[in-house]
Amino acid sequence: MLSSTSTHGLYLQYKEQLQKIADVKYALAVLQWDQETYMPAKGAERKARQMATLSEIAHELFTAPVFKGLLQELSSRDDMEADWKKNVELSWYDFTQQDKLPGEFVRTLSEAVSKSFQSWLQARKENSFAIFEKDLSILLNLKKQEAEYLGYENHPYNAMLNQYERGCTVALLDSIFASLQEPLKDILQKITSRPQVKDDFLRQQFPKQQQWDFGKQVLQQMGFDFEAGRQDISEHPFTTNFSSRDVRLTTRIDENDFSNMTWSCIHEGGHGLYEQGLPDSEYGLPLGEYTSLSIHESQSRLWENNVGRSTNAWEYFFPVVKEKFPAQFANTSLTDFYKGINKVQPSLIRTEADELTYHFHVMIRYELEKKLMDGTLAVKDIPGWWNERYKNLLGLDVPDDKHGCLQDVHWSHGSFGYFPTYSLGSFYAVQFFATAQNKLPGLDTEIRKGNYKPLLDWLRTYIHAHGRRYLSEELCKQITGESLNIQHFITYILEKYGLIYEF
């Protein structure tokens, strides 16, 4: 029957089915978004099963034999258009991955995730890892089981990494982090030996509404389309989308800290711009999806750090901030401000870390997840191990779990293997932004004027528009002419902080 249908007809069937699956997945995303923004507490239990059901249905539809047959038949056709071919090839890869997981397992996992997310919220509230421990253990065991289902070489953690970053391995990351750790320690050492910059002006009272308004203004200026997205408040900032025409950012506001919201807002805005830039015509199809998590993160990091912590950007925005908060910044110069927002200081919270020490946070999580996955660390021993590593690597005493191993939402979502993509994203960001500066000679000038159109257009053309067409590495080579090369990052860090700390 399939064999007598035209390739175009088959492709339409494939498209229809995949878009139907996308509908279910995006519906699930709406429920997740609601769970973290507006859901009343008592709604959690039923919401968990509703999400599990949607997750199971999406899985069933995707792994249905009829869909498999369609993919196989299409793969065998030789009159496919290039884009069709790419979509089907990627779908086939996804299918083989998904097909390894039994439907019942997917449901169990989804329910465990919802439960453990609730425990994490509770544990954070009561500042006690013990409350989270049991559900996290259950979840970890499921993730280990998932690794077995998915299969891996050398290390079970590779199965986790591959889910977020295709082809990424422990071997690769071990090598990257090994070559990074010493140079970063050296630079940190140099910085510590110099007079420290002041940033206390960032920790004054900044009324919530004004912060919110400023955040929205920044997002607007970056080019985020509020007709095709919005921003809300959540415990942990995140970006999700229900199509490229409905992108949801969330943020949090600390009334006593200017930094907390500002850079998280810019960061999520970077993610959001990427989602809004994905080709809407490929709704539900691989070419309408993001390249990888590291590339996603490259977009948020590029805006947050390479743009958002640059003198160029603040030449425009600092006067805006001064007008919004005249009393708070009365005695602060642009130079002081720039130095302050780039202060390097080992700290406890990853999302508030500077561009340098950030990667120590990631390394700790990476090591910890590896150990959890290969069984050399038990869930109950997480707080102890965590606190010891923060002491050794960053010289810090972790006062409690909220400022320690309970700070991130990821594990409660079952997202093991996610953190390394944050570092990769930062490295890609530096490499991409340097390329943009080369290719667009007037870029810095435009940024100093608050005009982000040239940058956004460039990102749209060279990154966003490609969707999932290339692997991260392929995309990187195509844009920058070489593979990911962390020397760019090390050079960037050295130059930036050399100027700020005068070494």
Next chain:
Amino acid sequence: MLSSTSTHGLYLQYKEQLQKIADVKYALAVLQWDQETYMPAKGAERKARQMATLSEIAHELFTAPVFKGLLQELSSRDDMEADWKKNVELSWYDFTQQDKLPGEFVRTLSEAVSKSFQSWLQARKENSFAIFEKDLSILLNLKKQEAEYLGYENHPYNAMLNQYERGCTVALLDSIFASLQEPLKDILQKITSRPQVKDDFLRQQFPKQQQWDFGKQVLQQMGFDFEAGRQDISEHPFTTNFSSRDVRLTTRIDENDFSNMTWSCIHEGGHGLYEQGLPDSEYGLPLGEYTSLSIHESQSRLWENNVGRSTNAWEYFFPVVKEKFPAQFANTSLTDFYKGINKVQPSLIRTEADELTYHFHVMIRYELEKKLMDGTLAVKDIPGWWNERYKNLLGLDVPDDKHGCLQDVHWSHGSFGYFPTYSLGSFYAVQFFATAQNKLPGLDTEIRKGNYKPLLDWLRTYIHAHGRRYLSEELCKQITGESLNIQHFITYILEKYGLIYEF
């Protein structure tokens, strides 16, 4: 295979399947809620297809042959517990109804609804029925087709009515409205001949935030559980729920009108209390669902009118209001306030109508829908017909479509046959509240103290807890000892306005 499974085992299978379907339907409700509260404009198109997909999946699951087999087998068992029997019996009824509609048709309908909702929003914005006309025509044709699928006796509109109010017919409503129209006209005549009450104090400036706070306070006092629900802003107020532990109310606020939000808030609160009172243990099963739309409306109307427009309630709340809005109510006495909030005056907007003229609004819509369904009125002629009826029945000139036939969201949702349940609900409300006053001698005193616990407990016990166990009429008989009797409503109206207008 089924026949060798124990009845309990079968019942569990049935329950599991129905709860899975409920998960999908509630997920759909989340998307609908989002569509009307937070969705950015450009998200509409994809959202429409996502909702259509969920709607189709729920329909497919419910009408699957395997589920039919399960229902049939269970229906044949003689060792069913009473509650199981009731659930299965109601599911079988639902199944036979749903099974009449082809899956493809359900999807088409859902997509048409989303489209026409968007047109309606646009039409309202531009104050032009013409913008809505095309999509409404498409939708009406689908509803006519639906009536044919569902089947009916005498009038296609009966198929529509039966969807919202099982057993309700044109014959029944014709008779009710016929016996109501003259007495109401008489009372209105009497009122018009008396000196008119003042209500201009309700149309001053009432800042949004203070109105919002007051609304929440009222809801809290009524007993709405904000841990199991929340309130948001939407174009047209509504109540939806994602389980009895997650009930969402919406409201709208007009800064220049105290009434607009206040009674809509109490109204939706009444709906919300009903949803929160449904048995959570019956999640997804008929016994966990509401009785019917008229009974749902009886709950909102009872709170809005019988409580919310009574002297008893305002003896407590008027001082609260005076404290919140001291300048606005400085020269208003409780008596003036009570009279003002019960002012009878033919008006253009249904949701803002007084308790008497409200039913003229419903009668007009009822007549119009009958005509649309039997083809004696074309969609393009709606504005003309509407405006003529408002002139004839209420003596009003309709200035534009926004104040005329574009005011209600219902048709854009494809909800033909819905409006009559509003009148039925008001009549039930009067009959129920009179019974509560009889059975609970201290009720009025408690309400004067702002204590709604006795009333809510009574509603919980005699109405909410029963879910869908009884038909509206059965429930009414059981609670009040007689069928719906609109004499109660006429007497109530006569007494209330006789006192206010002194006739």
